[in-house]
Structure formats: C-alpha cells, structure tokens
Amino acid sequence: MYEFNYRRASSVFDAVSSSDQSGDASYLAGGMTLIPVLKFRLAAPSDVIDLADLGELKGIRTENGAVAIGAMTTHAEVAGSAEVRQAIPALADLAESIGDPQVRNRGTIGGSIANADPAADYPAAVVGLGATVHTNSRTIGADDFFTAMFETALEPGELVTAVSFPVPDRAAYMKFPNPASRYAIVGVMVSQSGDGVRVAVTGAGGRVFRVAEMEQALAANFVPEAVAGISVSAEGLNEDLHASPEYRAHLVTVMARRAVAAAG
Amino acid sequence: MTLMVTMTLNGESVSAEVEGRTLLVQLIRDHFRLTGTHVGCDTSQCGACVVHMNGQSVKSCTVLAVQADGAQVSTIESLAENGELHPMQQAFKDNHGLQCGFCTPGMVMSALDLVANNPDPSEAEIRDWLEGNLCRCTGYHNIVKSIAAGAQAMRS
Ligand SMILES: Cc1cc2nc3c(=O)[nH]c(=O)nc-3n(C[C@H](O)[C@H](O)[C@H](O)COP(=O)(O)OP(=O)(O)OC[C@H]3O[C@@H](n4cnc5c(N)ncnc54)[C@H](O)[C@@H]3O)c2cc1C
Ligand code: FES
Ligand code: FES
Numbered sequence: 097m098y099e100f101n102y103r104r105a106s107s108v109f110d111a112v113s114s115s116d117q118s119g120d121a122s123y124l125a126g127g128m129t130l131i132p133v134l135k136f137r138l139a140a141p142s143d144v145i146d147l148a149d150l151g152e153l154k155g156i157r158t159e160n161g162a163v164a165i166g167a168m169t170t171h172a173e174v175a176g177s178a179e180v181r182q183a184i185p186a187l188a189d190l191a192e193s194i195g196d197p198q199v200r201n202r203g204t205i206g207g208s209i210a211n212a213d214p215a216a217d218y219p220a221a222v223v224g225l226g227a228t229v230h231t232n233s234r235t236i237g238a239d240d241f242f243t244a245m246f247e248t249a250l251e252p253g254e255l256v257t258a259v260s261f262p263v264p265d266r267a268a269y270m271k272f273p274n275p276a277s278r279y280a281i282v283g284v285m286v287s288q289s290g291d292g293v294r295v296a297v298t299g300a301g302g303r304v305f306r307v308a309e310m311e312q313a314l315a316a317n318f319v320p321e322a323v324a325g326i327s328v329s330a331e332g333l334n335e336d337l338h339a340s341p342e343y344r345a346h347l348v349t350v351m352a353r354r355a356v357a358a359a360g
Numbered sequence: 361m362t363l364m365v366t367m368t369l370n371g372e373s374v375s376a377e378v379e380g381r382t383l384l385v386q387l388i389r390d391h392f393r394l395t396g397t398h399v400g401c402d403t404s405q406c407g408a409c410v411v412h413m414n415g416q417s418v419k420s421c422t423v424l425a426v427q428a429d430g431a432q433v434s435t436i437e438s439l440a441e442n443g444e445l446h447p448m449q450q451a452f453k454d455n456h457g458l459q460c461g462f463c464t465p466g467m468v469m470s471a472l473d474l475v476a477n478n479p480d481p482s483e484a485e486i487r488d489w490l491e492g493n494l495c496r497c498t499g500y501h502n503i504v505k506s507i508a509a510g511a512q513a514m515r516s
Contacts, residue, residue, distance in 0.1 A: 100428050101361050102380030124427075132404050134381070144380060148427060171415075187397045196492025197473065198407065202423070203414045276405070278491065 097341040098140040104149050108255060111145050112232050115253040118143040123255065125168060125207035128199050143202030152299050153206065153257055158183055162332060164230075164260040167206025175200060184225065186267040186285065186359070190217050206256040209241070212248045212303065215279035215336065217271065221302035222259060224285025225267060230258040235261065244304040264289040266318075268358035271299070274338055279285050282347035286355040288318055295323075295352055300344040301335050310352055320357040365429045370394075370438035378425045385409045385420035387428075388435060396436040396465045400494070407493035411435045412464035417473035419492070439472075445493055448472055448510035457506030459497035460476035467493050471507040483508065 108303035115121040122129055123141035132172075133139050153168035156177050161184050165174060173189035174180055179322040181188040193198060193215050194200055208218040209229065222229065222238045229236040232255045241249050251254070264287040271283035280299030287294050295307045313322040328348050333341035366375040369392060376391050388394050388411065400408030400419050409421040412434045439446035444454065448468050458464045467490070474481055474489045479491070486504050495503060 097381040100380050102363060124424075127422060127424065127427065128404065131383075131424065136404070146427065195405070197361065197470065197489055198410060198419045198492045199404070201418055205483075217509050 098137060099143055099144060100134075102238060102359055103143070103148065103278070104146040105246045106149060107153060108150060108158045108232050108257060110257055111147060111150065114143070114145050114299060115240050115255075118145075121145050121253070123147055123210075125204040125210075126170065126202035127207075127208060128195070128203040128347045129213070141235075142293050147206075147255075156180060158263075161258045162262045163187070164258050165205055168204050168257050168258045170208075171195070171200035171205070173227075174195070174205065183263045184261055184267060186269045186287070187225070187261060190221050190269040190283075190285070193269075193278065194275065205259055209259065210244050210248060210250060212246050213279070214245050215274070215281070215299045215305075217269070217280055217283055217298060219284045220280070220283050220285040220296045220298035221261065222296075223304045224269070224294050224308060225261045225287050226289070226291060226294055227259050227261045228272075229256060230260065231256055242303045247303075262289060262291075265336055266359040268360075270358060272347050272351060282351050283303060284348060284351040285353060285357050286314070286359055288314070288359070293318070296350050297352075300328070300348055302332075303335070307348070307352070314356065318356065318359075320353045323352045323356060324355055326338040326352075363429075365425050367428050367430065368432045370434050376425075379428060380424065382425040382434070383421055384411070384413075384428050385419075386426050387425040388420060389423075394435050394437050398462055398465055400462065400466075405469060405494065407461070407466040407490075408463050410469040410475065410493070411467060415476070417470050427449040436469060439468070445514035448475070448507070451510030451513055452503075452506040455506040455509055456502045457498065458503075463493060463495040463497075467495065467503055467507075471510060474483050474507070475511045475514060479511060481508070481511060 122141040124144050133304045153166045155166045159163045169196045171191045227238045267287035269282045270283045282299045285296045293311045295310040298304045310323045330341040330345040333344045362377045398408035400406035404422040411420045486507050
C-alpha cells in the first residue's frame with residue numbers, strides 16, 4: 097500500500113468538504129474492496145476519509161411503501177433485518193449470499209454500489225427492484241446509476257447516503273455464484289409491482305442490464321415458462337476463466353426462470 | 361503521517377503509533393507480538409487472520425489498524441484461561457480438526473462468532489459459515505465435527 101492520510105469524517109458535510117479540499121480522496125466504508133485495491137497498488141489516493149462514525153448513514157427504515165437502507169449498513173445487517181426479510185425477502189436473501197460472514201460483517205451497500213463491480217450482487221437489486229439512490233446532493237434513479245464497468249453516475253466526491261427500494265408484490269434473486277468468491281457469474285433479480293415487471297442481470301455483462309423481452313413476457317404471464325424460451329445474445333458478455341460469453345448467456349435464461357419460479 | 365491508536369486488545373487497554381496504511385493484523389502480530397493470528401493469503405480470501413472486533417468476526421488483513429481505534433479486539437490468545445483450552449479449542453484437538461494448524465486460529469475465531477448467534481448450528485449451517493475460511497490440510501470434515509462438538513460443550 098502507498099502511504100495516505102487517514103481521517104474519520106464527523107458528518108456527511110465534513111466528509112464531502114474534506115474530499116473536495118483534497119481533490120484526490122477515497123471514501124472508506126467497509127474496506128472490503130478498497131483495502132484490497134490499495135494493497136495491490138491499483139489506487140493511490142492521497143487521503144482516505146473513513147465514514148465509520150457517520151451514524152446518519154446507518155440503519156434501515158420502512159416508510160411510504162419503500163425500504164430505505166443507509167449507505168453504511170452492512171450486508172450482515174441487511175441479511176439479518178426482520179424488517180427487510182418481511183418487506184422484501186429477495187433483498188435479504190441477496191445480502192445473505194454475498195461473499196462470506198466476515199465480508200458481510202464489514203462490507204456495506206453504499207460501498208458495493210459505488211464500486212459497481214460487474215459481478216456484484218447489489219446492482220441487480222437496485223435495478224431489478226427499481227430503487228432510488230440518495231446522495232449528499234440529489235437522487236439518482238436505478239436505471240441511470242450504473243453507467244459502465246466500475247463506473248457510476250456519481251460525480252467525484254459525491255457521497256451515497258442511502259438506497260430506497262420500493263416494496264414489490266413479488267421478487268426473487270437467483271445467482272450462479274463463483275464457487276470461490278461467491279461473486280455472481282450470473283445473477284438475476286426479477287420483480288413485479290404496480291409499476292410493472294423488472295428483470296435485471298448482474299455478472300454477465302460489463303454492467304447490470306435489463307432484459308426487456310423477458311419483462312414483456314412476464315408482464316403478460318408471470319410464470320417460469322414465459323422466459324424459458326427467451327435468450328440474450330452472447331455478444332459483448334464477459335469472458336474469463338470461469339465462464340464463456342455463451343455460457344453466461346445460457347445462465348441468464350436459467351437464472352431468470354428459477355427466479356420467476358421462486359418469486360411464485 | 362503517524363496516528364495514535366487506542367483499543368482494548370484481549371481485555372487490556374493498549375495504544376500504539378501506526379501509519380494510516382498499517383493493517384490491523386500487522387499491529388497485532390508485529391507490534392503486540394500476538395502471533396497466533398496468521399496471514400495466509402493477505403488477499404481477504406482465507407480467513408487465517410480472523411479476529412473479533414466489537415464482537416464480530418473480521419478479516420484483520422482487510423481492516424486498517426486505525427479503523428480499530430476505540431474498538432474491542434480479541435484474538436485467539438484471549439481464549440485459553442490459566443493454561444486450559446477453551447471448549448472450542450479443546451474440541452478441535454479432540455476431533456482432529458487440525459493438521460498443520462495454520463488455519464486453526466481463524467477457524468476457531470470464526471466458529472465462535474457463529475456459535476455466539478446460533479448456539480446449536482446444523483452441519484449445513486457450519487459449512488455455510490466457513491465460506492470465508494480455507495484449510496489446505498483437513499478436507500473440512502473434522503473441522504465441521506469440531507465446531508459441532510465445541511458448540512455442544514459450550515452449551516453444557
Ligand atoms: C472475499 C470477498 C468476497 C466477496 N464476495 C462478494 C460477493 O459475492 N458479492 C458481492 O456483491 N460483493 C462481494 N465482495 C465485495 C463486498 O461486497 C464489498 O463489501 C463491496 O463491494 C464494497 O463495499 P465496502 O463497504 O467494503 O466498500 P469499500 O471497500 O470501503 O469502498 C469501495 C468503493 O466505494 C467507495 N465508497 C464507499 N462508500 C461510499 C459511499 N457511501 N459513497 C460514495 N462512495 C463510496 C469507496 O471510495 C471505494 O471506491 C466480496 C469481497 C471480498 C473481499
Ligand atoms: S490473511 Fe486475511 S483472509 Fe487470508
Ligand atoms: S490444518 Fe493445515 S491449513 Fe488447516
């Protein structure tokens with residue numbers, strides 16, 4: 097790790113203004129991505145601003161038919177929350193499926209979506225449930241948040257404060273995990289609500305994406321068979337030692353079908 | 361830039377001067393000379409470095425020492441009392457839950473976090489919980505048996 101100046105922010109305002117002053121700062125949430133990145137010297141921020149003391153970024157609230165989760169809420173807290181489990185069980189299941197217990201004890205929802213790893217789970221929840229991302233300065237709709245691999249709509253220094261998930265009528269998340277890391281080789285979140293059907297795919301492409309053809313078929317008839325015959329093109333999908341683009345394309349259909357079955 | 365870190369380590373209040381980039385595991389091993397906590401991978405995968413921070417298991421190779429400022433930290437060294445093994449340690453010994461022993465401190469600390477919230481875990485729950493702990497020797501079977509036996513001993 098290269099040297100950096102560490103400080104703990106005392107408020108959201110303090111965090112954002114320290115970041116603006118530095119011009120080359122990284123926020124530190126759970127550190128489960130940032131610390132490995134720093135160790136590999138893939139990043140060399142001059143300042144690391146720890147969000148750990150910001151109680152205002154922690155916690156889960158259900159209000160106006162939505163579950164609002166503070167950016168610094170850990171995966172373990174989401175997985176263990178009776179409130180989330182009751183309102184959106186698919187979201188609790190998704191959080192429970194991330195990594196391992198120690199990663200879930202530290203890693204946060206804000207860090208996960210700000211990082212926008214193409215194989216991360218939360219992006220599928222944000223887009224698949226049509227969530228709204230709250231930042232220190234504005235709100236960003238799910239479909240506008242993830243822009244490319246490891247890229248989001250966040251401006252430099254912009255801080256995610258919370259994510260609110262509208263409660264769907266039904267939803268489920270199915271993933272084919274990498275057996276070592278549990279990151280998604282392919283993960284699909286399917287949901288149905290008054291606003292329609294959403295099918296969001298993570299792991300397969302450079303960023304999370306929706307499958308319009310599946311959404312239309314499910315809006316007409318929400319049964320697993322409706323998506324069984326619909327496949328996405330393998331062109332442009334991720335290729336690595338775990339899976340070829342063709343295999344990922346195949347998994348999208350399989351995971352979507354299973355998610356619809358689980359959503360019931 | 362150095363910073364002062366103060367924490368409760370295995371029940372004792374301790375302080376040290378560290379750099380921002382010093383890892384918690386470096387502080388524990390190199391500064392406080394508690395070498396029971398191991399570094400297996402240094403890439404957040406293996407769990408040999410698991411300690412408890414404010415009652416939760418964490419990978420100390422992926423926590424900065426400064427993040428533990430003000431925290432309660434406990435390591436494998438906190439378990440045995442007066443030379444007598446903790447029931448979970450004894451269970452690993454009795455059930456051949458270790459061979460080389462490199463992964464064992466992390467396995468035991470991880471297991472204790474599981475048992476704290478789930479005093480009677482099923483075999484499936486134990487296996488699932490061990491997702492973040494790798495062992496290159498035992499094939500896990502005896503580790504799972506050890507944790508079940510340790511949990512039982514702690515209940516009685
Ligand atoms: C062994 C291992 C297995 C894993 N498996 C999975 C898995 O199966 N699925 C999965 O989805 N993820 C997985 N992860 C990643 C994990 O979920 C991380 O916790 C997550 O990606 C980052 O969250 P964090 O809180 O640790 O963020 P950090 O590492 O602290 O930060 C990550 C990035 O986000 C920025 N950031 C953090 N918080 C904010 C904020 N509030 N506003 C703006 N920017 C912010 C930081 O500056 C940094 O650039 C795994 C990680 C490890 C180490
Ligand atoms: S040394 Fe920390 S997880 Fe391997
Ligand atoms: S006993 Fe050797 S690594 Fe587990």
